[in-house]
Amino acid sequence: xxxSFRDSDDDVIDWSGLHSLLEDDDRRAAIERSYPTEGRDSYxxxxxxxxxxxxxDVLAAxxxxxxxxxxxxxxxxxxxxxxxxGKTSLVATFLSESGRARTxxxxxxxxGTHRFVLWLPSAWxxxxxxxxxxxxxxxxxxGNPPEMLSDDLDVAHGQYNNRDGNGLALNVPLVATDPALxxxxxxxxxxxxxxxxxxxxxxxxxxxxxxxGRAATLCSAFLVVTSAESSRDGTLxxxxxxxxxxxPGVPRLLAVNKVRPKQTPDLVYETFSPLARSHGIESIxxxxxxxxxxxRPFIPATDAVVASAFDPDADPSPVFFSIRENADENxxxxxxxxxxxxxxxxxxxxxxxxxxxxxxxQNSLRTAVWEDGFKKIDLDADGxxxxxxxxxxxxxxxxxxxxxxxxxxxxxxxxxxxxSERIIRQLSESFAVTAPWYARWGVRLNAKVRRVFGGAxxxxxxxxxxAMAERAAGEIKDKFRRGEYGGLMTPERLLQAIDRYGxxxxxxxxxxxxxxxxxTDTANRQQWLEAAEAAILxxxxxxxxxxxxxxxxxxxxxxxxxxxxxxxxxxGLTPLAATFAALAGVLMIPLDFGTTVIASASIPELFAAxxxxxxxxxxxxxQSTRSVGQQAARQQLADFxxxxxxxxxxxxxxxxxxxxxxxxxxKLVVSKIVARxxxxxxxxxxxxxxxxxxxxxxxxxxxxxxxx
Ligand SMILES: Nc1nc2c(ncn2[C@@H]2O[C@H](COP(=O)(O)OP(=O)(O)OP(=O)(O)O)[C@@H](O)[C@H]2O)c(=O)[nH]1
Ligand SMILES: [Mg+2]
Numbered sequence: 145x146x147x148s149f150r151d152s153d154d155d156v157i158d159w160s161g162l163h164s165l166l167e168d169d170d171r172r173a174a175i176e177r178s179y180p181t182e183g184r185d186s187y188x189x190x191x192x193x194x195x196x197x198x199x200x201d202v203l204a205a206x207x208x209x210x211x212x213x214x215x216x217x218x219x220x221x222x223x224x225x226x227x228x229x230g231k232t233s234l235v236a237t238f239l240s241e242s243g244r245a246r247t248x249x250x251x252x253x254x255x256g257t258h259r260f261v262l263w264l265p266s267a268w269x270x271x272x273x274x275x276x277x278x279x280x281x282x283x284x285x286x287g288n289p290p291e292m293l294s295d296d297l298d299v300a301h302g303q304y305n306n307r308d309g310n311g312l313a314l315n316v317p318l319v320a321t322d323p324a325l326x327x328x329x330x331x332x333x334x335x336x337x338x339x340x341x342x343x344x345x346x347x348x349x350x351x352x353x354x355x356x357g358r359a360a361t362l363c364s365a366f367l368v369v370t371s372a373e374s375s376r377d378g379t380l381x382x383x384x385x386x387x388x389x390x391x392p393g394v395p396r397l398l399a400v401n402k403v404r405p406k407q408t409p410d411l412v413y414e415t416f417s418p419l420a421r422s423h424g425i426e427s428i429x430x431x432x433x434x435x436x437x438x439x440r441p442f443i444p445a446t447d448a449v450v451a452s453a454f455d456p457d458a459d460p461s462p463v464f465f466s467i468r469e470n471a472d473e474n475x476x477x478x479x480x481x482x483x484x485x486x487x488x489x490x491x492x493x494x495x496x497x498x499x500x501x502x503x504x505x506q507n508s509l510r511t512a513v514w515e516d517g518f519k520k521i522d523l524d525a526d527g528x529x530x531x532x533x534x535x536x537x538x539x540x541x542x543x544x545x546x547x548x549x550x551x552x553x554x555x556x557x558x559x560x561x562x563x564s565e566r567i568i569r570q571l572s573e574s575f576a577v578t579a580p581w582y583a584r585w586g587v588r589l590n591a592k593v594r595r596v597f598g599g600a601x602x603x604x605x606x607x608x609x610x611a612m613a614e615r616a617a618g619e620i621k622d623k624f625r626r627g628e629y630g631g632l633m634t635p636e637r638l639l640q641a642i643d644r645y646g647x648x649x650x651x652x653x654x655x656x657x658x659x660x661x662x663x664t665d666t667a668n669r670q671q672w673l674e675a676a677e678a679a680i681l682x683x684x685x686x687x688x689x690x691x692x693x694x695x696x697x698x699x700x701x702x703x704x705x706x707x708x709x710x711x712x713x714x715x716g717l718t719p720l721a722a723t724f725a726a727l728a729g730v731l732m733i734p735l736d737f738g739t740t741v742i743a744s745a746s747i748p749e750l751f752a753a754x755x756x757x758x759x760x761x762x763x764x765x766x767q768s769t770r771s772v773g774q775q776a777a778r779q780q781l782a783d784f785x786x787x788x789x790x791x792x793x794x795x796x797x798x799x800x801x802x803x804x805x806x807x808x809x810x811k812l813v814v815s816k817i818v819a820r821x822x823x824x825x826x827x828x829x830x831x832x833x834x835x836x837x838x839x840x841x842x843x844x845x846x847x848x849x850x851x852x
Pocket of ligand 1: 226227228229230231232233234248249250251255256257258335336337401402403431432433434435461462
């Protein structure tokens with residue numbers, strides 16, 4: 145086998161395998177979607193969504209590569225050589241009759257080849273897109289886009305001879321196709337000689353050599369044609385040197401034409417082998433002059449073929465065969481068909497033209513898949529993670545606005561509890577069952593308190609022991625409303641908090657939060673308000689957080705023991721009555737506001753609001769008392785954040801963040817509220833699967849084979 149251009153088989157990219165990976169949306173999918181719905185996505189569908197052009201480019205690059213793969217099995221041979229040595233005649237031996245007729249052969253200058261003519265299989269024109277690419281590749285190599293060789297014989301001959309051309313037309317390669325080449329699977333570059341005088345104004349020898357160099361880059365073998373008598377011609381040596389310089393590593397062959405019968409093949413071998421050796425020629429072919437009858441024994445062809453060649457009207461073709469040193473192995477002895485030049489295509493490795501072409505296409509596929517496609521998908525996924533994190537944080541800060549009790553400096557000192565009916569009942573019950581005798585004084589407490597059901601109104605009425613308590617409840621309501629204690633969340637306030645914590649930029653998937661009275665703006669604001677209201681209602685309904693009953697009772701009992709005796713009766717109300725009043729007051733807040741309000745307060749805040757400062761201090765100071773409320777509050781914060789995320793179409797936390805409470809870091813907990821579909825627009829969240837990245841790297845190494 146002649147020299148090889150393939151680095152190794154694994155450099156070859158298998159498009160169909162790659163394509164199936166790119167369109168896999170299942171086991172080998174590129175994308176893991178986690179929000180708004182869980183699932184997987186293929187590389188191609190992700191890219192189509194992001195950039196339809198880049199998607200088209202990947203598919204087009206793959207298709208081109210696939211077609212070029214087929215073409216790249218076919219070699220192209222440069223046929224260069226001495227003036228009039230029969231280069232075009234040699235090329236013509238590979239062509240069909242009609243193709244042969246389009247070539248221009250003859251010994252006069254008007255029959256000389258003065259352009260580069262590239263003969264390619266007709267089949268290659270079938271794929272218009274690929275043919276176009278091929279032509280531009282040839283144009284790139286030679287420096288000018290090619291021109292087609294005419295089907296009209298006269299015009300074609302004129303082009304071949306550069307009749308109305310000039311030195312510049314030499315730079316424009318001619319391209320012709322022939323069906324006979326489909327079967328042989330070979331391309332042939334018919335070159336002009338490189339000695340024709342500059343006086344012809346058809347390009348100087350220097351220009352011709354330079355062009356030959358460029359055109360040769362398309363070829364996978366170099367065939368130098370000479371006549372038998374030129375063995376000592378310096379130009380032949382030049383040519384062989386040029387061939388070696390231009391295309392190192394490319395197989396070079398020598399074809400000696402018009403050999404006269406007195407010079408037997410072994411003599412031809414003897415004459416040319418020193419030259420061949422010194423220029424790294426792999427094989428020497430010879431063809432005997434078909435116009436001399438005594439050449440017959442040296443023409444390895446059937447009698448019919450030879451007879452037709454001797455017909456004066458025939459268009460004879462030289463029959464080249466590779467010659468050997470040993471006379472017995474050459475004609476007239478019979479030789480194997482594999483020694484004929486016509487068998488050359490099978491002996492050549494894949495074409496350099498297409499090898500380079502394929503490499504170029506492979507690189508553009510690599511760029512399309514990695515640089516244009518993958519990078520976009522990856523960046524988009526990273527972007528989604530960052531945007532989601534920002535949105536989650538904005539909603540967390542907004543939630544903390546109501547669930548965190550901050551000091552003047554902004555430090556969170558404790559978390560607030562949503563004072564839901566459930567929590568208030570628990571507190572009330574616990575206070576009731578653990579209250580010492582003196583605390584019960586004046587409270588007609590009965591066991592029914594443990595089983596209070598019905599609406600908040602009834603509940604409140606049952607717990608409120610006197611007019612005084614009712615007044616106290618009124619006070620606590622006012623204090624909450626004025627913002628002195630606890631947090632009061634309404635849709636409007638929630639929206640303001642979201643806005644204050646950068647909702648406008650963090651929740652870009654929602655319309656802008658408007659502040660003007662513009663009509664569309666008002667509609668946008670309405671949408672935000674409705675969402676905020678929906679979030680509050682949902683939280684109120686779905687918040688089943690309760691205090692740990694056993695620990696609560698222990699904590700309350702502990703508190704009772706710590707209340708200093710002189711304080712025990714100082715409050716005007718008995719302690720239990722005062723506590724009930726405070727709790728009842730909290731429950732009454734929503735009744736005044738309508739339903740969409742959430743009151744939040746820590747237990748110490750409740751006491752403080754009612755002037756039970758000592759209780760507040762004791763509760764806040766004790767480790768067990770404090771933790772009962774904080775634990776539930778943390779759950780509620782997580783739940784409310786989850787509801788906000790659901791409502792505003794943001795993924796819930798995948799990794800739970802920690803918040804700082806009293807200088808200590810407290811990790812948020814997983815929400816217990818079931819996820820619901822978003823209320824409006826959503827922020828998608830996905831990631832690129834590492835397994836996919838690895839597999840893609842295997843099928844299509846990112847920076848080419850070197851960086852595998
Ligand atoms: N007698 C004889 N003539 C041949 C043989 N091979 C080619 N010729 C003739 O040699 C002449 C030149 O052949 P071409 O094929 O045109 O040679 P070329 O090398 O292409 O010529 P340029 O392109 O002008 O350099 C033609 O008239 C051919 O018929 C052969 O084996 N014997
Ligand atoms: Mg010629």
